[in-house]
Amino acid sequence: MKKSVIAIFLSLITMLEISTNVYAHYDSAYWHEERETTPYIEQYVDWMITIPDSRRLSEISLPGTHDTMAYDSSLPFGNIARTQTMNLEQQLNSGIRYLDIRLAHKETYFQLHHGVVDLGYNFDYVLQTVISFLNRYPTETVIMRIKQEHTSENDRKMLELFTKYYDKYKDSLWDRENSENPYNPKLFELRGKILILSDVYSIYQGINYREVLKQDEYHLGSNWDLYRKWEVVKDQIERSDKEEPGRIMMNYLSASGGAYPYFVASGHIDPSTYANRLSTGLTEPGFKNYYLDFPRTGWFGVFATISFEGTNTLTADYLKSRCIKRAGIVVADFPGERLIDEIIQCNYRK
Template sequence: MPGTHNSLSFYGGDIVQTQSMSLTNQLLSGIRVLDIRVRHFYDKFAIHHGFVFQNAYFGPDVMAPITAFLAANPTETVVMRLREEYNAQGNTRSFNQTFQDYKNRYGAFIWRPYSNNPTLDEIRGKIVILQNFSGSRHGINYGYLDRQDSYSVSTNWDLYSKWQKVKAHVEKAEHGRRDIIYANFLNASGGSFPYFVASGKSSPQTSAPRLLTGLTTPGWKNSYPDFPRVGCFIGICSIAFEGINNLLSNYIANGHTDFTGIVMADFPGAGLINNVISLNNNDR
């Protein structure tokens, strides 16, 4: 299942922004797993990425578009990781109680949990909560998932190490038990911008060139074997960075795996989304 990391993080500049498609467009593009971070603020859930308010609230900007999508597409399902973000302020009740208030309003669309591994038929037309907060049970405990979520990179040159962790988790999911939910986060930040980790490019623009690692072949032919070789002249090629989204999309397209579990990405494009979805056509 393709998903988005920090699904509504649009504001705050290159260091904070992780998505460019609206929530509705994400769903229409095939995204089925969302990562929703909320600040408990005056008995409401405000959407945040860290301290940065994303000009959105849980009711009108998350639940309303999701339930509208499910009403129009009752055979689909949406999985939502929900977690508390930043400092609570001005509340007269607990986080769990505020969620229950939203649940009372949108309960017809929220799956009632009785299993940690429901079938698709059991959750069609519903929102499945991956519960990343304490309180009464509202969904699947987020801690139940087998996750790869190594999100810190110190420099651009840590990108390949991140890719190795992503690839290792794909291999783990492919050969693992089917009564476990696997979630593989492609994102990272810190010493690099989220757009660079996703694309390997010099700026967020789709047409931007890839950055170069500074290494060339044949001298460093064994370095970063999955990164592209570009600008070749008289047998010498530059080794360019490649984004995690493209690396995984190509990995799937080239037949290296037939199972990924949940894939959570910043700025996912059609290639990655469609390649993940295509794996559902394989016989397992």
Template sequence: MNKLVISLILSLASAPALARDGAYYHDPDDLTHRTSWMSSIKDETKITRISIPGTHDTASRHYGDITKNQTLTIRQQLDAGIRYFDIRLKSVFGSLHLYHGPMYLWQTFNEVMTTTRDFLNEHPSETVLMRIKKEQPDLTLGFNFEENINHHINLFSDTFWNTSSSSYIPSLSEVRGKVVILKDYSSSQVTGIRYSQFDIQDKFNMSNNWDLYDKWQSVKGHLQKANANQSDMGYINYLSASGSSYPYFVASGHVSNDTWASRLSTGLTTPGWENSYPDFPRTACFIGICTISFEGTNILTRDYLTRSDMVYAGIVAADFPGEDLIAKVIDLNQKPGIVKDDPFAIRNAKYQSCFDFRGGVSSNQFLSLNPNCHVTGSQVFKYELGSKQLRVNGTHYCLDVKDAQNKHRQPVIAYSCHSGKNQQWQLNSDRTISSLMSGTRRCLDVDQNRLDSYGNPTMTILEYSPGSPVQQFDKFF
């Protein structure tokens, strides 16, 4: 019997646990686009007061697991909502090449900046904070690194934010459509903001996999520090590490780099080691015995950011960030003082028509789309951050899921504002508007089968469909 129990414990301790999680992503395909999420943030907000998703070793997509930190291109990261880049350069004759340690990353700084400039021209509400670090000694007979970087800054002078003080923190309005350099190299020229001015957590060396918990403790401690202080100096929190562990393992806790891979076991079980690694998950439980599995910093951070007391994280720089992590960082900005609170109209991406209560709003009236976006009367809404209600501006009516039923194709109507969940909505960075009722996640959608008296489609709730233009909406003021 004792041998059987011991055998069971050993098998549980080594059992993998399936771990598909949206906070970690190791595939080449696009994530959900969050191309204009900064448009909802007030102009006067200091950029260091914004919670910003970023990537560590942004361009390191090549070679094997030991040097690979990302799978998405620069443009894919920008489209996904990443607004902090970690760019490491080497001066090679008249050019600047991207490197990870001694490894050439098959990309030039000119190419990175061209891609970033194009994105910002298309999405002028956004800004990109770009750490620039000299990674390797110069290989040049002409320009040295300082001369070379200054040449590129002049080359892209229309894109780089210009300042006369390296300690000045700009407001978002000053840098929309611009790249802000976080300067991590020696130069006599005043350019951007000093990288060292930020409060930075970058505990990057791990001697074995079990050091992952210490890394997580460093990440968590910095999240707590940033949230408590929220100073203008700014915070950068790297979720990444390597050394004797692969970067994908640190990010995911997985047995392999695959997005769908299982978690690796720590080799410990409960209840014998119930006080060990308290933030790591207990998995594969059987007759009261559970495996203690590793968990990646991406997942642990995403989960920590869901706490009700978390309102700010600063810059969160990750390897292989998934859209759940990106979204959670961005969503921290949905708070008073940061997000715009002016009344606005809401336009559907597919039909280019606006929310309206035709003929004037009244109780139980269906919400519909009006192709004539005049942005007056019952086309104007105000989002109440505290109650999470979408109120018809200047009235006592709010958007309401009829009869408080979280069902497929349930109509959305006007109803007197109250505290029910069926009047609570989340305006998401992927341009969806989701109901906060419990149960299946459903979002505002267009119902072509239920028309108003003018022959226009009405609004309903349907199952969340990321990337579908029917579920994507834009605010305009």
């Protein structure tokens, strides 16, 4: 009898160990393939054509990318620095309408940075790429957050340099001076234009980023903080759907620190789109009340592994299952077709 119990115990341990490694997970809410977009994703290239002109910015749900330009596979620090795989043009063609642009002040120009990492592009490249896209698809608009990154120039110098760009590209930038509501414009004003969300206090040619009601819990101490991150994401989804209808809402699905950006987005053991999920180390039935929104995998009778799940999949599932009508601006690392689609679909629910 004793030997039988030991044998069953050892078999169970083996089953649980295997379950942490063999259950591959593919969900197109997360996308980490280089040089290509999610299949069929470019159906969203001009999705805003279906949104009424009278909608205010606060009433539109927009998919966005965090650290938009950090997509090159050759970036130093690899999985720490990289937050995207689609390049800027692919992101726009895929329906992304919010860009997170980090600017290092280089005396006569702005260079794109992610922390200390030079991303290899300047601000002219970003503006010209977006303007070219908007010229082809004038029904669309792009919301562009700008902030200073890596350098620490004062507000006066930031304004002086930005104003040179503004004067150069002003025909393609939303003009708050002529808006009937400079804090919450209607879509007809924004079509074919870039709206600047300024995270630099002195830059006034747009909307101040501080006016946006946002969730940006961006630092995780370890992988096991992922559920806490998901809980604040979920709370912000509910707040966007039910509260503050006249305010622009924003929800960052991204985080890093003690966890890689790809892990936060996917819950995977490595960056691949098709990688296995990572196990939390907990199992059912003993821990059935833990991490309730995380998946149970590798069922063996009443036993199962509790695995991590990424914020991209959790958010796409939640938007659909709860029939969310207003998600605000949802900002992600490595967004895939399903996440982008679920954010866009919020605009059509009544």
